Amino acid sequence: MKILLLCSSFNGLTQRVWVELRRRGHEVTWRQAVDDDTVRAAVDALDPELIICPFLRERVPDDVWQSRPTVIVHPGPVGDRGPSSLDWAITEAAPQWGVTALSAVADMDAGPVWASRTFVLPAEPPRKSALYAGPVTDAAVDLVREVVEKASRPGFMPDPVDVRRVPGRQRPGMTQADRHFSWTDPTAHILRRIRAADGAPGVRTELAGMAVSVFDALAGTSALDGHEAARPGSIVLRRHGAVLVRTGDGAVWIGQARPVPGTPGPRVKLPAATLLGDRIADVPEALDPVADATEPREISYRRTGDVGVVTFDFYNGAASTGQCHRLASALRSAAAQDTRVLLLQGGATFCNGIHLGVIEASANPTAEAWRNINAIDDVCREIITCTRQLVVAAVGGNAGAGGVMLALGADQVLVREGVVLNPHYRTMGLFGSEYWTYVLPRRVGPPRARRITEDCLPMSSAEAVEIGLADAALPGDRAHFDTAVVEHARALAAHPEHARWLATKAAIRAGDERRRPLETYLVRELAEMSHDIFDDRNGFAAARHAFITKQRPGRAQAPRTAAHERLSVPMVARVG
Incomplete structure (x- = not known):
């Protein structure tokens, strides 16, 4: 079937739909809905049999949806309408939520229903960005498959919505007034408000006398010892870019912040401590603020039997210079342990390479970009040169650019089914580093490595396994994936062939080095x-600025590649 994906941007959900439908043999093209004339021109030129809108903020022109089947994917249950569905669901602590595929009509989100899915929401408020990238995206892709199947049936008609008999309702767009909180409010209330706005638009407040929008909130009450008398709203500690803010009954770590419109300086989302700068120069750095397991760490290490697990969770997968230094140090420490397998696990987004926001906001962006690329190269070198253990990279979330290449330094790469990979740099105007000219060709061969880095196309987990970029794609949600990769690493560590694999790995690395x-x-x-x-x-500077400010970047020149040998360790555990 000839399908047009009409979207506000080629985001993670749209990419996932694009790769899934192409794998099923459909002719799929995507276009950005810049304005009505652009949409009409795309439809006239492509003449699609079906239009699907996985992520669309704008209305579809009447003459378009009236002329051919046009399906909107809405992140809410049947009957829900409005642009802030997930925001309201999290804010109001809805016990379950859904995704609905419906026909485009004159009124937004009011058309006949093609299909719908529901899922349970956790009691702990999720970040909106994580909810969208996880359960919403999984449900949406499942819906799209059903929509395409139904569109191929002669005479199929979607069901009209009876608003009196559906769980959802029309809701207005959420405003900053709806999101407002006071620092005197309870911690749980503040967490829910911020997480309901995570990703965009954030919640406006004040930190250290600066008007900001805040993101990435975690409870931090256990780190409050000695600061209980601080007034609500005051910053009492810093830690690796985050700041600990006193609340009405405890404290909250704020990881990211962005100046509000009208504030001097670039409107870039940054680590909160970086943004506040000299305003919090007297605030002490927490030496070990995560003594208790209730407060997650950005980088952590744990041991389970003969497996050492390094977990890193960088906001939106962006790795700044400082984060890369700390991750490289954690890997060196892990490699020095007497374990047999080193498992590297990323966060909700595995990694997207260097931190373009920190670079863009730096007083000297070129110098900061150079420091950042060298720092992430150090991380990759620790992975490639680790010969005391077998190294397994567990890619449970989307990854792009240097983040993909970082994972490829491992002996095995396991990806979660549904993950989308973008193993290229050209759209950002970069040749790329992270030892990609070594790790990519040894997995897929020089010709395919060249095509991957020149074509700049998203890649599904299934395709990654087919071409050897990854070793296996594991089914299930994120929790199941995390459990399965640990099980697999433990099986590798206990396998009778482990010593031989390790010796072969060392010999290959030594031969490559010679x-x-x-x-x-x-x-x-x-x-x-x-x-x-x-x-x-x-055009790296312009592409970086376009990315940070949500504009469309340009394309860069193509790199070249070379071929190498690598260790092939079989899958020894039943995973998934």
């Missing part, structure tokens, strides 16, 4: 990157 030292790949990559960063030969 043929061409690992450092030479880095030298070549950084030589190219120096032109991209300092000479801006392919």
Whole structure:
């Protein structure tokens, strides 16, 4: 079937739908709904049999939906209407939520229903961004499959909605007044408000006398010892970019903040402590604020039998210079332990490479970009050169650019089914580093590595396994995935062939080093990157700014690749 994906941006959900439908043999094209004329031109040029709108904020022109089947994917249960569905669901602590596929009509979200799905919401308020990327996206993709199947049936008609008999209702767009909280409010109330706005638009408040929108909130009451007398709203501690703010009955860690409109400086979402800068110069740094397991860490290490697990969870998968230094240090420490397998697990987003926001907001963006790329290269080198353990990378969330290449340094790469990978750099005007000229060709071969980095297309988990980019795709939700990869790592550690695999790995690494030292790949990559960063030969500065400000970036020149050998460790555990 010839299908047009009409979207406000080619976001994670739209990419997931795109790769899924293409794998099923459909002719799929996506277009951004810039304005009505752009939409009409796309429809006239492509002549689709079906239009699907996985992520669309704008109305579809009447003459378009009246001329051919046009289906809107709405992140709410049947009958729900409005642009802030997930925000209201989290704020009001809805016990369950849903996703609905419905026909485009004159009134937004009011058309006949093609299909719907529901799912349970956790009692602990989820981040809106995580809810959207997880259960909402999974349900939406399942819906799209059903829509396409129904669209192929002659005479199929979607069901009209009887608003008196459905769980959802029309809701207005949520305003900042609806999101408002006071720092004197209970911690649980503040957490729910901020998490309902996570990703966008955040909640406006004041920190250290600065008007900001805040994101990425975690309870921090156990870190409050000695600061109980502080007034609500005051910042009492810092930690790796986050700030601990006193609330009415405890404290909240705020990880990210952005200046509100009208505030001097770039409107870039940054680690809160970085944004506040000298305003919190006298606030002490927490040396070990996570002594208790109730407060998650950005980077953590645990041991389970002969498996050492390094977990890192960077907001939106962006790895700043400081975060990369800390992750490299954690990997060195993990590699020094007497474990047999090292398991590397990412967060909701595995990793997307360097932190473009921190770079954009830096007083010297080129210098900060150079520091950042060198720092993430150090992380990759720790993974590639670890020969005391087998290394398994567990990619449970989407990954892009240097984040994909970071995972490829491992001996095995396990991905969760439904994950979307973007293993390329050109759309950001970069040649790329992270030792990609070494790790990518040894997995997929030089010709395919060249095509991947030149075509700049999203890749499904199934395709990644088919071409050897990943070793296995595991089914299930994130919790099941995290359990399965630990089970698999423990099976590798206990396998009788472990010692032989480890010896083979060391021999391959030594042979590669004799043929061409690992450092030479880095030298070549950084030589190219120096032109991209300092000479801006392919528009990195403009592409970075476009990305941060939600504009469409340009494309850059294509890199070249080389081929290498790698260790192949079989899947020894039943996973999934």
